[in-house]
Amino acid sequence: FDSMTSHDITYVGIIQTARASGMKQFPLPYVLTNCHNSLCAVGGTINEDDHKFALSAAHKYGGIYVPTNMANIHSYNRETMAGGGKMILGSDSHTRYGALGTMAVGEGGGELAKQLLGRTYDFARPQVIAIYLTGKPRPGIGPHDVALSICGAVYKKGYVKNKVMEFVGPGIAGLPIEYRNAIDVMTTETTCWSSIWVTDEETQRYYTIHGRPQDFKKLQPAEVAYYDGCVYIDLSTIESTIAMPMHPSNTYTIHELQANAADILHAVQEEANKQIKGAKMNLDSKFHDGAIWVDQGEIAGCAGGTFDNICAAADILRGQSCGNGAFTLSIYPGSMPALSELLKNGRANDLVNAGAIMRECFCGPCFGAGDCPANGEFSIRHTTRNFPNREGSKPGEGQMSSVALMDARSIAATAANGGKLTAATDLDVEYTNPEYHYNASLYEKRVYNGWGHAGPDAELPLRQTGPDVQRQHAHHRDAAEQTLLQHPHGARCGLLCGLEQEQHVSCQPVPPGRKQAGCAEQGGHMDIMSAGVHDAGNAGGKFRSGALRDRQGIQIGAQADGRAGQGTAQERGSAGRQTERDRLEAESLQLLADEPGGPVLLPRKLRVFVELRAELLQVRLQCRIFGR
Numbered sequence: 129f130d131s132m133t134s135h136d137i138t139y140v141g142i143i144q145t146a147r148a149s150g151m152k153q154f155p156l157p158y159v160l161t162n163c164h165n166s167l168c169a170v171g172g173t174i175n176e177d178d179h180k181f182a183l184s185a186a187h188k189y190g191g192i193y194v195p196t197n198m199a200n201i202h203s204y205n206r207e208t209m210a211g212g213g214k215m216i217l218g219s220d221s222h223t224r225y226g227a228l229g230t231m232a233v234g235e236g237g238g239e240l241a242k243q244l245l246g247r248t249y250d251f252a253r254p255q256v257i258a259i260y261l262t263g264k265p266r267p268g269i270g271p272h273d274v275a276l277s278i279c280g281a282v283y284k285k286g287y288v289k290n291k292v293m294e295f296v297g298p299g300i301a302g303l304p305i306e307y308r309n310a311i312d313v314m315t316t317e318t319t320c321w322s323s324i325w326v327t328d329e330e331t332q333r334y335y336t337i338h339g340r341p342q343d344f345k346k347l348q349p350a351e352v353a354y355y356d357g358c359v360y361i362d363l364s365t366i367e368s369t370i371a372m373p374m375h376p377s378n379t380y381t382i383h384e385l386q387a388n389a390a391d392i393l394h395a396v397q398e399e400a401n402k403q404i405k406g407a408k409m410n411l412d413s414k415f416h417d418g419a420i421w422v423d424q425g426e427i428a429g430c431a432g433g434t435f436d437n438i439c440a441a442a443d444i445l446r447g448q449s450c451g452n453g454a455f456t457l458s459i460y461p462g463s464m465p466a467l468s469e470l471l472k473n474g475r476a477n478d479l480v481n482a483g484a485i486m487r488e489c490f491c492g493p494c495f496g497a498g499d500c501p502a503n504g505e506f507s508i509r510h511t512t513r514n515f516p517n518r519e520g521s522k523p524g525e526g527q528m529s530s531v532a533l534m535d536a537r538s539i540a541a542t543a544a545n546g547g548k549l550t551a552a553t554d555l556d557v558e559y560t561n562p563e564y565h566y567n568a569s570l571y572e573k574r575v576y577n578g579w580g581h582a583g584p585d586a587e588l589p590l591r592q593t594g595p596d597v598q599r600q601h602a603h604h605r606d607a608a609e610q611t612l613l614q615h616p617h618g619a620r621c622g623l624l625c626g627l628e629q630e631q632h633v634s635c636q637p638v639p640p641g642r643k644q645a646g647c648a649e650q651g652g653h654m655d656i657m658s659a660g661v662h663d664a665g666n667a668g669g670k671f672r673s674g675a676l677r678d679r680q681g682i683q684i685g686a687q688a689d690g691r692a693g694q695g696t697a698q699e700r701g702s703a704g705r706q707t708e709r710d711r712l713e714a715e716s717l718q719l720l721a722d723e724p725g726g727p728v729l730l731p732r733k734l735r736v737f738v739e740l741r742a743e744l745l746q747v748r749l750q751c752r753i754f755g756r
Contacts, residue, residue: 130214131157138219146244153582190582202430203462212345226323227308255356261299263364268552270535271310280379295325306436368551371533382551407528420549423505428460432510441540442475450483455547496520501529
């Protein structure tokens with residue numbers, strides 16, 4: 129890979145894994161962004177402690193540190209790291225920069241740790257599916273309408289599962305580059321392995337605007353190209369689309385939903401409630417007075433928070449009002465350069481004057497850390513996912529809100545109607561498509577770029593815990609750390625970091641001999657299939673690849689992936705050592721105990737559970753891998 133990237137949910141475990149296994153410096157550019165745990169809300173100072181750890185790691189090992197609220201992970205990598213013919217590995221499932229000619233892959237943290245140790249990335253040659261685009265989208269049709277239409281067509285069939293989606297065809301030429309980027313990032317939700325697009329003058333212009341013309345490379349199929357399958361898309365036929373709870377593939381056109389509102393809302397509600405244990409979803413109440421009413425709109429992150437999307441929303445809301453009722457609208461720009469230009473050209477002012485709230489560059493609405501709706505509310509979002517309780521509700525505690533995905537344009541149209549669900553194509557809007565000017569100095573002033581300048585003498589900070597706990601267990605922490613560093617071979621095979629694992633969940637100690645809770649238990653008893661790379665033998669559902677048939681129905685629902693996130697405590701040894709091991713395990717669990725605020729992590733912020741075996745002088749590590 130040409131570079132790697134991680135955010136603040138995953139980079140601590142990755143770096144500590146590699147460090148414990150002998151890493152002395154980063155062997156390739158490694159971007160550490162701080163766009164997920166940006167709110168200091170869980171675990172006291174733990175989030176900001178992570179950020180300081182990342183800055184010190186960038187100094188020590190030669191990394192690239194992007195401070196909080198400067199950019200979300202994928203906006204920054206598009207702007208500064210992508211390049212024609214390059215490959216980027218990220219510990220975030222939506223690592224996709226194919227529209228810029230970069231083959232990017234989202235993986236579990238263990239694969240990134242392997243790269244830091246100079247190991248190989250092993251993967252059988254994937255099949256390649258052509259995504260053949262023709263036509264041109266109508267005014268009001270945005271990239272999410274296209275992306276959701278693709279997800280709805282191919283997800284359930286597994287047609288592109290673990291394959292490469294290669295976007296080709298004459299329709300690409302009419303799409304602005306940010307439009308392509310916003311489609312591309314959603315390819316993760318099809319379960320494809322990666323994506324790549326034809327590059328052209330529009331791509332070259334993007335690199336020139338961002339001060340990197342040398343990173344453009346012309347990519348196109350050979351005169352005769354063979355594919356393992358093909359999906360045909362006439363962009364002129366795409367309609368304003370909505371993905372209903374609880375998956376991006378649960379798609380309807382907005383007009384279809386409006387025409388059959390009572391039936392569809394009830395069917396979606398009942399299907400969801402079959403899978404929910406605890407609170408129940410209520411969509412029936414959202415249909416009244418002859419319309420569907422929503423409570424919240426969000427335009428955010430790597431999919432929704434692009435400059436073009438926000439400008440289109442501003443064109444729709446200019447001179448309008450979101451109203452002073454229950455409906456609220458929040459906008460999260462993808463990066464500070466994008467926000468700076470929105471402020472300069474007046475689009476941010478148009479949105480604020482209409483009643484929208486301009487937020488920071490933060491990924492929160494995508495995974496439940498920002499703007500969680502109230503219990504029973506219905507939120508429409510231009511974000512990447514609408515998995516169950518991913519918006520932040522806790523069904524097991526009697527809370528349940530619901531999220532549908534829509535394009536920023538239709539969200540803005542709905543906002544202009546005070547929360548009445550509206551397709552952007554139903555409004556007569558003049559889209560201004562303003563020119564974008566990139567301000568590189570914003571990153572130059574704040575981003576620390578230590579690539580090629582590792583400082584081995586730099587110290588990594590400790591996470592701060594209560595003084596009583598620190599004093600009581602200081603010798604335990606020292607012993608655990610020294611064992612890790614002195615026995616890297618034992619740690620190397622055991623240290624694995626999960627994809628997008630939540631620190632406040634993954635750090636909870638698990639008693640010996642008991643299973644660790646998987647995604648189902650943690651997510652309000654919801655069984656969901658993470659959209660990413662899966663071994664065919666481990667998939668929760670059975671998929672049959674093949675050509676899509678005309679008008680073939682696709683049943684949508686949360687997929688079971690019973691093995692995702694599952695883990696068990698290692699089996700005990702012989703009976704003769706049982707008593708001693710019980711004592712050691714009890715001590716290690718006490719080491720991880722903490723005041724009610726949350727568990728203490730091991731020295732230098734090691735996010736794993738450690739059992740010291742006195743007779744073997746080894747470390748057994750139990751890690752939790754979470755699929756999202």
